[in-house]
Amino acid sequence: MLRIGPATFRIGSAWGRPIDALARLYADYPDVRGAIADFTVRLQPASALRRWVRPHIFITGDHGLADAAPMSLAHGLLAAEMGMNLQMALGWRRHLLLHASSVEKDGRVLVMTGESGSGKSTLAALLGERGWRLMGDEFALLDMASGAILPFPRLVSLKNRAIDVVAGEVGAARMGPLLRATAKGDIRHMVPRGDAVARMDEGGMPALLLFPRFGHEAAVRDVGQGEVFMRLTQASTNYVALGEPAFAALTRFVREVPARAIDFPSGDAAIAMVERLWSETP
Amino acid sequence: METAYRRDEEDAVSACVLDDMVLLYHRRSGQTHMVISPVPEILERMVDGETVTAAAMHDRLARDFDLGERAAAVAEIGSHLDALVALGLVRPA
Numbered sequence: 001m002l003r004i005g006p007a008t009f010r011i012g013s014a015w016g017r018p019i020d021a022l023a024r025l026y027a028d029y030p031d032v033r034g035a036i037a038d039f040t041v042r043l044q045p046a047s048a049l050r051r052w053v054r055p056h057i058f059i060t061g062d063h064g065l066a067d068a069a070p071m072s073l074a075h076g077l078l079a080a081e082m083g084m085n086l087q088m089a090l091g092w093r094r095h096l097l098l099h100a101s102s103v104e105k106d107g108r109v110l111v112m113t114g115e116s117g118s119g120k121s122t123l124a125a126l127l128g129e130r131g132w133r134l135m136g137d138e139f140a141l142l143d144m145a146s147g148a149i150l151p152f153p154r155l156v157s158l159k160n161r162a163i164d165v166v167a168g169e170v171g172a173a174r175m176g177p178l179l180r181a182t183a184k185g186d187i188r189h190m191v192p193r194g195d196a197v198a199r200m201d202e203g204g205m206p207a208l209l210l211f212p213r214f215g216h217e218a219a220v221r222d223v224g225q226g227e228v229f230m231r232l233t234q235a236s237t238n239y240v241a242l243g244e245p246a247f248a249a250l251t252r253f254v255r256e257v258p259a260r261a262i263d264f265p266s267g268d269a270a271i272a273m274v275e276r277l278w279s280e281t282p
Numbered sequence: 283m284e285t286a287y288r289r290d291e292e293d294a295v296s297a298c299v300l301d302d303m304v305l306l307y308h309r310r311s312g313q314t315h316m317v318i319s320p321v322p323e324i325l326e327r328m329v330d331g332e333t334v335t336a337a338a339m340h341d342r343l344a345r346d347f348d349l350g351e352r353a354a355a356v357a358e359i360g361s362h363l364d365a366l367v368a369l370g371l372v373r374p375a
Contacts, residue, residue, distance in 0.1 A: 225300035226316060233314070240312065244296065247307040247314055251298040 002084075003032040005141065005152040005200050006094065009084050010037035014044050014051055018076030025077075025155055025176050025191050039063075039091060041083035046070040059083040063090035075179050078187055081155060088139055088152075089237040095141035095150060096246050099235040102140040102149055103132040108207035109149045110278065111140050111257070113235045116184065119214030119270065122162040125190055126267050127274065129169050134196040135204075143203065144242070144249040147256070150203040153196045155189040163188045165267050208281045209259040212270065216263035220273065223259045258282075286333040286375035287363045289325070293371060297322065311370055323347070324362055325371065333375035336360035 002009045002022065013019050041061040045051040056070035057079045063086060071079045088097060100113035101124035110132075112120040121137040128134030135151035143150055155176065158166050163186060167175050176189035211223060211231065223231075232250055233239045239246050260277060264270035295306040295315075304322045306315045320343065327342045328334060334342070336359045340349060349355040366372035 224302045226303040229300060229305060230316065243312050244307055244309060247296065247298075247305070251300075251305060254300060255298075 001032045001035060001037060002026055003030050003035065004084070004154045005136070005150060007039065007088060007092065007152070008032055008035050008037045009039050009041055009087065011041045011080055011083070012043070013076070013080070015055065015057075015073060015076065017073065018043055018057075018080050021077040021176065022080055025189060028191075028194060028197050039084070039087035041080060041087060043076060043079050043083065059086065061087055063087050069183070071182075075182050077176060077189065078157075078179050078182055081157065081189070084154065085138060092141075092238060093242065095143055096242060096249050097236055097238050098140045098142060098232060099138070099237065100140040101137045102135040102151070103127045104135055104151075104204045105132050105278070107204050109135065109140075109204040110208050110210065110274070111149060111206050112210045112212050113140075113231065114212050117159070117214070119162075119212045119264070119267075121156055122158065122166060122214070122267060123212055123270050123274070125156045125158065125162075125166045126169065126271060128156075128193060128196060129166075130271065133199060134192045141203075142206075142249055142253060144245045146203075147205060147249065147252055148203040149206050151196070151200045153192045153200050155191060158188050158190055160185045162267075166190055206253060206257045208278060209253075209257050210274065210277070211259070211261040213261065213263045214265075214270070216265065218265060218269050218273065219263040220277070221261040221263075223261050225254050225259075228259045229254045284335045284337065285360070285363075286335050287328070287339075287367065287372050288331060288333045288375045289328045289372055290331065293373070295325070295371065306371070308369075308371060313369075315369060315371070320347075320359070321362060321366070324359065324366070328372065336363055339363065 039062050043057045046056040046058045050056045055073040058070050100111050101120040102111045114120045124137045136153050137156040139152045141150040174191040179187045295308050298305045303318050336356050339359050340356045
């Protein structure tokens with residue numbers, strides 16, 4: 001059993017190794033044995049034989065994708081993380097779910113959204129080591145009644161070049177095993193700092209929205225409200241399912257939160273841009 | 283005969299004006315539409331539930347806007363009304 005922010009997961013596996021890895025990396029998260037789970041995630045063999053022979057994991061649970069490709073047992077930790085993400089993406093209804101990272105400072109929240117590879121996870125991880133509180137690298141939960149962003153601080157999933165950049169900063173004790181040659185390249189998970197876990201029930205009002213894009217010359221661009229709205233509906237997995245309250249909450253967000261697109265060539269350049277934009281934010 | 287259009291109470295939308303467009307949340311379908319002028323202006327002028335033809339809509343709009351040459355403007359308004367019918371926001375009377 002594992003609780004991340006408002007969501008509680010029951011995770012089962014036909015093999016011990018993925019559970020051992022989760023137990024080590026989530027050791028400092030709240031002990032929720034006996035709680036009622038929101039979701040079940042199961043890692044099971046693609047077939048009975050595959051439990052032993054060239055083991056392949058099939059991710060299932062309350063919600064599953066029929067055409068999900070089986071994964072190697074060596075990537076069991078990733079399968080568990082993907083299983084939890086899948087349950088949230090397909091099943092969460094208590095908040096408007098935005099595929100975005102978020103960090104907090106002085107009670108106000110910076111939200112960053114973009115495609116996989118945009119740098120939003122890396123940027124959130126780095127900011128989380130430099131004076132900000134990491135709220136999440138994958139999902140930001142928008143409370144439809146209050147307009148606040150709530151944390152979902154699961155392990156941060158770092159890919160390819162970002163792995164060394166962040167591992168060098170946080171040290172090996174907070175890093176998971178290196179998972180080579182997954183469908184998204186090399187992946188290594190990072191345990192958030194203690195304050196991110198200890199304060200994972202504490203939200204904040206959004207103050208700035210950024211659309212980061214790694215690998216380009218440094219540039220900042222204003223983004224019109226219509227484009228912001230469109231990109232946020234695309235970044236939400238449950239906008240349609242939640243109906244009119246989601247419309248009201250998202251339009252409020254778009255009208256109240258200033259938005260910028262930022263291009264950057266490196267993590268350090270991005271952090272300098274973020275800090276400058278943050279200091280200019282009313 | 284000229285096509286007439288109308289909106290029922292149940293066709294109601296909640297609207298939100300952003301800086302560069304208007305969003306319409308259509309309760310009956312749960313769909314969100316992003317529209318720009320003259321669509322919001324046309325819909326505003328149908329809230330009374332009365333049936334209206336493209337020509338009559340032209341005359342309503344012409345009180346507030348300079349629409350240019352009449353025949354071309356009526357044709358354009360007619361095609362907007364047909365598009366709104368296709369979206370389910372307006373129905374043929």
